[in-house]
Amino acid sequence: MHSRALIQLEFNKVLAHLARLAVSEPGADACLAVAPMEDPAELFRAQELLRQARACAQETGLRSRAFPSLEGVLRYLGQAHRVLDADGLWAVREALDAAHALREHFSGSQDPVRWQLLAETALEAPWPQRLHQALKRCLARDGGLRDEASPELFSVRQEIRRIHQRCTSQVKDFVSKEGLTVYLQDDFMTISSDRYVLPLKTNFKGRVQGIIHDYSQTGETCYVEPLFLVEVNNRLQELKREEREEEQKVLAFLTDLARQEEDALRAAYSLAVEFDVLLAKAELASLLDGHAPEVGGEGSVELFAARHPLLALADPRKARPVDILLKPEQRALIISGANAAGKTVCLKTLGLTALMALAGLPAACREGSRIPFWSAVHVFMGDEQSLEDHLSTFTAQISHxxxxxxxxxxxxxxxxxxxxxxxxxxxxAALAQAVVDKLLEKGAFAAAATHFPALKAYGLTKPGARSASMLFDPSSKKPLYVLAYDQVGASVALDVARDCGLDDAVLEQAQKYLLLGGEDSGRLFERLNELALEREREIQTLAKEKLKLEERRRKLAETFEKERGRLLEELRQQARVILRQAEQEKIGRKQALKDLAETRRAVESLGREEAAVQAPAAPAWSWEDALPGARVRLKGWDKAGVVREKDDKRRALKVDMGGVSLWAAFEDVSPQAAASAPPAAAKPRAASAQTQEAGRQEAPSGPSGPAMVVDLRGLRADAALSELGSALDKAILRGVGSLEVVHGRGTGALRREVHAFLKDFPAVASFALANEERGGDGMTMVELK
Structure with missing residues (x-):
C-alpha cells in the first residue's frame, strides 16, 4: 500500500485513536504499526478474530491487563552470562500474568465454540510453565524476592530479623538504664551505612561511648553506634552479604529458566500484545458503532450508512452517513454537487474505510457492507502544488x-x-474523461468528484460508470449531505459565494456574464435536485417501513420459538412417560411403539409448521449457488461458516467454521440468511439403503431427541465399520443424541469390532449392550456427546 495514500487519507490518525484504547505500552506501539494486509486469508482471520473478540468482550467481560514492554529484556537474554535484575524479572512476570489471565478466561469458558478461533489463539500458543510458576513463587507483587525463593535466603533473612529484634531489645534496655531518652533526637533506633545507630542530639554526643557514623543535613543530629552494638552490626554485615549472594543465585536461576523457555516466553508476550490490540479494535468498533466490512472477490461496492471514521470519533452526531454503492458491473462513481456539500468527504470516507477494512479494523458503517479486496489505493486530491519542485496543482496531479x-x-x-x-x-474535462475511460479498461475501481459538466454527463451515459449527486435544500440552497444516485448536481457557485459574504454587485455582474454565455442551467439542475430529493424521501420512508416489518417479523419469530419450545418439551415428557411405562411393564411393547409413533408424528408436524413459517424468508438455494466463499449455515450444528471447496460428484461442501473445516452433504447446508431448523425438527437424510430402512424405526431416547438406527447385519467387518462411521457423522450433523447399532449375535466378532471402533471414536460419550427386550447382545446403544 502506497504511503502517500495513507498520509492523504489520514490513516495514521485512526491508528493514534486505536493506540489510545490499548492498555499497555507495547500494545499501543503495535496499534501504531497496524497496516493494510496483502494476504486475503490473513485478513479473513483478522476479521473473524475481531468479530469473536467483540462478542466475547460484550458477553463475558473479556479484558486485557496492563503489562510493561519486554523488548529490552528479550534483547538482554540474548547476551550470554548476563543476569536479569529483579525489575526485569518483575516485568516478565507481569507480561506472563496478563497472558495467563487470557488463557484462564478461555479454558474456563462456558461456550468456547462461539469464539473458537479466539480460544485456539489463546490456548494453542507455547506456554513457559516452569518460568511462570518459578516467578510466582520467587517474586512478590512489589517486585522484590520472597523469603521462600530459596531455603538459604529464607534462613538468612530469618537471622537478620532475629538480630533486629535483639538490637531493638538491647537498645531499649540501654536507653532506659542510662536515662538517655532526653538526649535522643527521635524515639527510635535507625540505620546508617547498614548499621544500627542511635540518633543523638549533637550537643550530647559525648554521653554515649561509640562510633559516630554521620550527621544530619542540619547538623543537629549525629548517628552514634554504641560499642555494645559493634559486634552485632558486624554480624549483620555478614548476613547482608550472604543475603545479596543468595538473591543473586535466585536471579541467576530465574534468568536461566527464562533462557531455556525463551521461545515460549516470546510467544506468550506476543499473545498478550495481540490481544491488547484485538480488544482495542473491539473498543474502537463500539466507539464507531460500526462493523468490519466483508472484503473479497471482485464484486460490488456496498457501504451502507458509511461515515468518515475521524468525524465519527470526533462527534458522532455531526458525522452524516451516506450509502456508497456500485453494482457488480460498475467500476466508476462520478460525484457532483455544490461546493462544501460533502463530495470530498465521500471520497475520503470510501478511501479510509477501505484502508481500515483491509487492515482488519472496524469501520463506521452498517453490518452487511462489503468491498472488493484492493491491494492498492491511490489518491489524487487537494492542492498538490510545490514551489520547491516547480509544480503547479495540475502538473503535480499529472506527475503523480x-x-x-x-x-x-x-x-x-x-x-x-x-x-x-x-x-x-x-x-x-476531456483529460479527466480519458483517464476514467482507461481506468475502466484496466478494470480498476475509480471514484471522482467534479464540477465539469462534461464529466457529469459522462457519468450518466458511460457503461460501467455511475453518477451521483450531493443534494441541497431547494429553499435555502444549503447542502443536505445526502448522496442521490443516477443524478447530476449543480455547482451553485454563485449561491456559495453569496453565503460567504461576497458583494452583491459582484454577484449581479457574474449573473449577467453567465446569461450572456448561455450557460445558465441552474433551473434544470434545481428541478433535477427536487426530483431526486423526493425520491430519497420516498426511499427513506420505505426503509422505515421495512424496519418496522422486520421488527414485527422478529417478534413473531420469537413468539413462535417460545411456543415451539414449550410444545417440544411437552412431547418429550410424553415420550419419557411412555418409555417409563414400557420399562415398568405397565403397557405392552406394541402399545409403546404405537404411542411413540404418534409422538414422533407430532414432532414432525411441528417441524413442518416451522418450515412453513420460515419458508417465505428463505432465499432460493441450489447446488450452483454453493460457490467457494459463500457464507452458509450447518443445519444440524446451527453454526455459520464459509464454503471452501465443493465436490460435484458427491454433492458435498467443505465448510470452514472459524478455522475448523469439515465436509457436509449439500442437503445439510443452507444459506446463512436462512433460519436453520432446530435439530429436533430437522428431517434426517439417510446415508444408505440400510440406514433409510432403519430411519423409519427411530424412537425417542430422551431429551436429546430421536435415536437413529443403523443395521450392520450381513456386512463384512470393514464395510460395517465404514457404514457405522458414516452414520455417526450424519447423526452429529443432524444433532441426534443417540444411535442404535444392530450387529446381531452370531459369533460376536462383529460386535467386538464395533465396540473397538466406538471406544476410539471422539464423538461417542458412552455405549452399552441393549436390554433383552430391545435385542440384548445383538444391539449396542450409543450415546453421543
Whole structure:
C-alpha cells in the first residue's frame, strides 16, 4: 500500500485513536504499526478474530491487563552470562500474568465454540510453565524476592530479623538504664551505612561511648553506634552479604529458566500484545458503532450508512452517513454537487474505510457492507502544488498519476478529487474523461468528484460508470449531505459565494456574464435536485417501513420459538412417560411403539409448521449457488461458516467454521440468511439403503431427541465399520443424541469390532449392550456427546 495514500487519507490518525484504547505500552506501539494486509486469508482471520473478540468482550467481560514492554529484556537474554535484575524479572512476570489471565478466561469458558478461533489463539500458543510458576513463587507483587525463593535466603533473612529484634531489645534496655531518652533526637533506633545507630542530639554526643557514623543535613543530629552494638552490626554485615549472594543465585536461576523457555516466553508476550490490540479494535468498533466490512472477490461496492471514521470519533452526531454503492458491473462513481456539500468527504470516507477494512479494523458503517479486496489505493486530491519542485496543482496531479499509471489494475481503487482542475476547463474535462475511460479498461475501481459538466454527463451515459449527486435544500440552497444516485448536481457557485459574504454587485455582474454565455442551467439542475430529493424521501420512508416489518417479523419469530419450545418439551415428557411405562411393564411393547409413533408424528408436524413459517424468508438455494466463499449455515450444528471447496460428484461442501473445516452433504447446508431448523425438527437424510430402512424405526431416547438406527447385519467387518462411521457423522450433523447399532449375535466378532471402533471414536460419550427386550447382545446403544 502506497504511503502517500495513507498520509492523504489520514490513516495514521485512526491508528493514534486505536493506540489510545490499548492498555499497555507495547500494545499501543503495535496499534501504531497496524497496516493494510496483502494476504486475503490473513485478513479473513483478522476479521473473524475481531468479530469473536467483540462478542466475547460484550458477553463475558473479556479484558486485557496492563503489562510493561519486554523488548529490552528479550534483547538482554540474548547476551550470554548476563543476569536479569529483579525489575526485569518483575516485568516478565507481569507480561506472563496478563497472558495467563487470557488463557484462564478461555479454558474456563462456558461456550468456547462461539469464539473458537479466539480460544485456539489463546490456548494453542507455547506456554513457559516452569518460568511462570518459578516467578510466582520467587517474586512478590512489589517486585522484590520472597523469603521462600530459596531455603538459604529464607534462613538468612530469618537471622537478620532475629538480630533486629535483639538490637531493638538491647537498645531499649540501654536507653532506659542510662536515662538517655532526653538526649535522643527521635524515639527510635535507625540505620546508617547498614548499621544500627542511635540518633543523638549533637550537643550530647559525648554521653554515649561509640562510633559516630554521620550527621544530619542540619547538623543537629549525629548517628552514634554504641560499642555494645559493634559486634552485632558486624554480624549483620555478614548476613547482608550472604543475603545479596543468595538473591543473586535466585536471579541467576530465574534468568536461566527464562533462557531455556525463551521461545515460549516470546510467544506468550506476543499473545498478550495481540490481544491488547484485538480488544482495542473491539473498543474502537463500539466507539464507531460500526462493523468490519466483508472484503473479497471482485464484486460490488456496498457501504451502507458509511461515515468518515475521524468525524465519527470526533462527534458522532455531526458525522452524516451516506450509502456508497456500485453494482457488480460498475467500476466508476462520478460525484457532483455544490461546493462544501460533502463530495470530498465521500471520497475520503470510501478511501479510509477501505484502508481500515483491509487492515482488519472496524469501520463506521452498517453490518452487511462489503468491498472488493484492493491491494492498492491511490489518491489524487487537494492542492498538490510545490514551489520547491516547480509544480503547479495540475502538473503535480499529472506527475503523480504518471508515476503509478503502469501499476493500476483490477486490484486498485483510485480516488480523483477535482482531477483536471487548474487548467483550461474544456481540456481538463476531456483529460479527466480519458483517464476514467482507461481506468475502466484496466478494470480498476475509480471514484471522482467534479464540477465539469462534461464529466457529469459522462457519468450518466458511460457503461460501467455511475453518477451521483450531493443534494441541497431547494429553499435555502444549503447542502443536505445526502448522496442521490443516477443524478447530476449543480455547482451553485454563485449561491456559495453569496453565503460567504461576497458583494452583491459582484454577484449581479457574474449573473449577467453567465446569461450572456448561455450557460445558465441552474433551473434544470434545481428541478433535477427536487426530483431526486423526493425520491430519497420516498426511499427513506420505505426503509422505515421495512424496519418496522422486520421488527414485527422478529417478534413473531420469537413468539413462535417460545411456543415451539414449550410444545417440544411437552412431547418429550410424553415420550419419557411412555418409555417409563414400557420399562415398568405397565403397557405392552406394541402399545409403546404405537404411542411413540404418534409422538414422533407430532414432532414432525411441528417441524413442518416451522418450515412453513420460515419458508417465505428463505432465499432460493441450489447446488450452483454453493460457490467457494459463500457464507452458509450447518443445519444440524446451527453454526455459520464459509464454503471452501465443493465436490460435484458427491454433492458435498467443505465448510470452514472459524478455522475448523469439515465436509457436509449439500442437503445439510443452507444459506446463512436462512433460519436453520432446530435439530429436533430437522428431517434426517439417510446415508444408505440400510440406514433409510432403519430411519423409519427411530424412537425417542430422551431429551436429546430421536435415536437413529443403523443395521450392520450381513456386512463384512470393514464395510460395517465404514457404514457405522458414516452414520455417526450424519447423526452429529443432524444433532441426534443417540444411535442404535444392530450387529446381531452370531459369533460376536462383529460386535467386538464395533465396540473397538466406538471406544476410539471422539464423538461417542458412552455405549452399552441393549436390554433383552430391545435385542440384548445383538444391539449396542450409543450415546453421543
Amino acid at each position: 498519476l504518471s508515476a503509478v499509471w503502469g501499476e493500476l489494475g483490477s486490484h486498485c481503487l483510485v480516488l480523483l478529487d477535482e482531477f483536471g482542475a487548474g487548467t483550461d476547463p474544456a481540456q481538463g
